[in-house]
Amino acid sequence: MKRVAIVGGGVAGLAAAYELAQQTHNGASLQVVLFEASTRLGGIIETVHEGEFVIECGPDAWVTEKPWARELAEELGLGDEVMPSNDATRKTYVLVDKKLQAMPDGMRMMVPVDLDALDASEMFSAAAKRAYREEVGRAEQLRADAPDEDESVAEFIRRHFGEEVLTKIGAPLLSGVFGGDVSKLSVRAVMTPFVAMEREHGSLIVALQARAGAKKHSVFTTLRSGMGTLVDRMIAAIPEDWIRLAAEVQFVSCGDEGWLVGTARGVERFDAVMMAAPVDVACSLLKPVDAEMAPLMEMEASSAVVVAFGFPGATKFPVPPGFGFLVPPGSDSLLLAATFVDQKFEDRVPQGGRLVRAFFGGKAAERLMRCRNDETAAVARMELARILGPLPEPQVTVVRRWPRSLPQYAVGHLKRMKKLDERVSALDGLSLLGNGYRGVGVPDLIRDARVAARRIAGANKDLAGVAEL
Ligand SMILES: CC1=C(CCC(=O)O)c2cc3nc(cc4[nH]c(cc5[nH]c(cc1n2)c(C)c5CCC(=O)O)c(CCC(=O)O)c4C)C(CCC(=O)O)=C3C
The missing domain is CATH 1.10.3110.10 (protoporphyrinogen ix oxidase, domain 3)
Structure with a gap:
């Protein structure tokens, strides 16, 4: 019986747990504990349903070209839910000279x-x-x-x-x-x-x-009921008694007897640790295990503040055709970008409705991180109005803050990751998962986690299967 700890219940940790659960169905003998510090799973994937509005608080889709999220969705019985972006009307704008x-x-x-x-x-x-x-x-x-x-x-x-x-x-x-x-x-x-x-x-x-001439597909793919469904389905496929919420990991250590993982409720022994917490958390947990790992894991990360506005009548708030706009750094707008959700995807709004997501990044996000929701929403409305014209009163407003959620892969990142991999392989049973290392997209996180989980379950004698993932 191999004991595996997964630290972090975002999409990477969940995909690891899901894959380990699959491996137990294939006969692997595993005991798994997934430790999640907060009281909800999914990390930055979160879908809010407000009336007929489908509001993404984090990523609204994955890049179609990367197959691993779609494959997982299909495995989870969500094949009918897989939905392309409306690329017939795809257009992206950039704010240049205030227009x-x-x-x-x-x-x-x-x-x-x-x-x-x-x-x-x-x-x-x-x-x-x-x-x-x-x-x-x-x-x-x-x-x-x-x-x-x-x-x-x-x-x-x-x-x-x-x-x-x-x-x-x-x-x-x-x-x-x-x-x-x-x-x-x-x-x-x-x-x-x-x-x-x-x-x-x-x-x-x-x-x-x-x-050119390569097969044309939509740039983005999502799920009709929202990205949150992917999380819900993974949770449903993971044994309930594997998951511990509000269980912040306070330390990990590695010794002759394997790994020790400590929370407020005690210390447990494991054969393997899948570290799927945000890279900052992973870094401070692993520093005492291997001090040389820490500098390789220290990186800048950008924060994002997302404000979604739902309106009943799109005609009262016209926006240009297309998916949304991006704001160049150094512009006098505080916004980073905005998405015209009802034009990018079907089925996100009640008939005739409008859904716009505004994003703040960089310094604006750092400042808004400390503001109340109503203040943040007011700033978002004002900034959108300066670009798109006056906004009607929204029917629905959702504000989310994602501090240090997107690590920045700086020049030399791949070399740093190679060194980090060497340190990791020197420690038996450790794997690092999440968006700090080998890709930031949802599909990358899923693929990476499943490959690592198969390796731990001893399933990679079938290397062809791993390559397929
Ligand atoms: C705010 C924001 C973040 C978070 C920033 C933060 O947290 O700081 C983010 C993250 C990401 N966006 C990603 C990928 C893409 N985003 C695009 C286009 C757009 N992004 C937008 C916004 C954001 N995007 C917007 C308003 C557009 C245009 C209009 C629209 O479509 O809404 C395009 C199309 C470009 C084109 O048209 O050529 C691609 C391929 C990937 C990587 C996925 C992977 O590698 O798997 C990641 C992590």
Whole structure:
């Protein structure tokens, strides 16, 4: 009988517990305890249902290209619930000179697939459009000059497309996608496919055009009843007596007799510890176990404040067609971004309704973290109104704060993770899960947790199965 402790009941910890439960059905002999410090499971995944409004407090979807969340949903009997974003009406705006400007059609992040659509766009100056076109001609040079070392996302974009593209869409995209600063984020960690494209083709535009014709799918996928259903279904598939709420782990230690995990209620022995707590918590718990691990786990993290407003009548609050907008760093708006939820997904609002989510990040989020809900909502309404025009009285308002929820993968992240992996493998039975290490997306967290759980259950003799995950 192997005893496994899971520290943290967010999506990573739950996916680990779910996979261990599957392995016990396959005959593995396991005793599992999942320790969750708070009184609810799911971490930053939380769906609130208010009347017919389906309001996501955290991630509203996953990136379709990464299959591991959809696979899990299907396994959990949620195949009918899987729902693509409305990509026929997909458009993303960026706030430029106080006005919303549509990003050109056919962009993948900041790279255009369709150069004609780019030409038709009003977003860029003639010089920036020229810089895009010239990137194609510089393919050979870009490939030859591809750096051997990691660099910042800013340096990477600047080398390919110049300063205007970097400030107009590079920076806002990365702060909307990774909540972070382009001059600090690691291109190898957060834009891995683009780095591979540079190695192969030099030009990113050429690389994307070579792949054009690949099957088209929506950018995002979610569940009709909300992301919270994924959490609920995992919980339902985990033995009830494995889960302990309000059970904050106060220390872990590792010795000859295995691992000890201590909470206010006592100390228990385990053979394996799956550390799925936020990276800050994981870092302070593991410092006494291996002091050299801690500096590798210390990283900046961005905080987010989410304010959702539901309105009964969309016509009383017109917004431009599309999914939402991003705000470049340094703009005079306090917002980080906003999503027009009822246009991005079906079935989020009562007939004819409107649902908008406003996001604050960076310093604005740090400040709002200390404000009351009504104050935060008032700031969000004011900031939205400055961009979209006057807002009617919302029928529903939801405010959520997620302090230090998105770790920043800084330049050199992959090397740091390699060193961290070495320290981890030196300690028998430890695995690190969650968004601090090998990817921030919900699918990455699920995949990572399930691979680790299979390894612990001894199921990875079947390495093919692990690779499939
Ligand atoms: C506030 C915020 C955070 C939290 C920040 C924080 O907590 O500090 C966040 C996180 C994330 N966003 C992510 C991915 C993406 N976000 C996009 C687009 C957008 N993000 C927006 C907002 C946010 N996004 C908005 C308003 C848009 C455009 C309109 C819309 O669609 O609502 C696009 C499409 C880009 C394009 O159009 O090309 C992608 C691929 C991933 C990674 C997932 C993975 O790696 O698996 C993560 C963690």
